[in-house]
Amino acid sequence: MAEFTFHHGGVSVPDLDAAIDWYGRVLGFALEKKFYIAAARSHTAMVKKGPLRFEIFAVEGAAPLPEDRRHPPRDVKTHGNKHVAFRVADLDAFLVEMGEKGADIAFVVRESFGKGCFIRDCAGNLIEFVEEPDA
Structure with missing residues (x-):
């Protein structure tokens, strides 16, 4: 390959x-x-x-970003590319920093399978940040 x-x-x-x-x-x-x-x-x-x-x-x-593409649970219902994701060491610290910078926090996930968040850039595009559990 x-x-x-x-x-x-x-x-x-x-x-x-x-x-x-x-x-x-x-x-x-x-x-x-x-x-x-x-x-x-x-x-x-x-x-x-x-x-x-x-x-x-x-x-x-x-054309402007369709409204459904701005919300993670609705965005995945449309085929196509969804977002890119980055790893963060501490989600809570990252969320505090994003709040201090005025970032548009779209969605926070805290589930048994993991936790992370989506923020929107200045045009509404979704970017995911994931905290991976310790191995």
Whole structure:
């Protein structure tokens, strides 16, 4: 089987500069590069935090995010990509930090199978953060 590693996740937003600011201020991503994709009519940026990257698209004339895509339990009822997820060491500490930064906390999960949360970026895109139990 061919070997591969994760490179990036992608999100579409209405305002590229606002998204670059949000991903930097709230999650600590730094701008790696900005570029224009003519075929998609997209002003685009790649932001990076360590080995993690997000590609942010601001496509001319794009439709807004449908309301159902903003809520995790409803979003999974529509086929397609759902979200990216990151591991955090301490969910409660992470939630406090996100609250202090004014992040839009969409959903918190505390179940026997694990715990985590979803936040929305400045355009409503869902991002999951998971605390894995000790092995």
